[in-house]
Amino acid sequence: MASEDDDKPQKKVSHEIGQDLSLLSVDELGERIALLKVEIERLDQAMTKKRASKDAANSFFKS
Numbered sequence: 001m002a003s004e005d006d007d008k009p010q011k012k013v014s015h016e017i018g019q020d021l022s023l024l025s026v027d028e029l030g031e032r033i034a035l036l037k038v039e040i041e042r043l044d045q046a047m048t049k050k051r052a053s054k055d056a057a058n059s060f061f062k063s
Contacts, residue, residue: 015032024032 013028013031013035015035021029
């Protein structure tokens with residue numbers, strides 16, 4: 001028989017910059033680190049695309 005907890009939506013892991021970390025377990029801290037590493041990679045990719053676009057525009061208008 002399913003418990004009542006099965007019906008509750010799973011809490012999505014998120015992190016707020018400056019958040020109090022004292023209440024988080026080691027596993028939760030590891031999840032936050034993994035989440036932030038993925039977000040850093042996503043931001044790096046966006047920055048790379050924007051730089052390439054800017055460089056292409058600069059190259060076009062300088063010629």
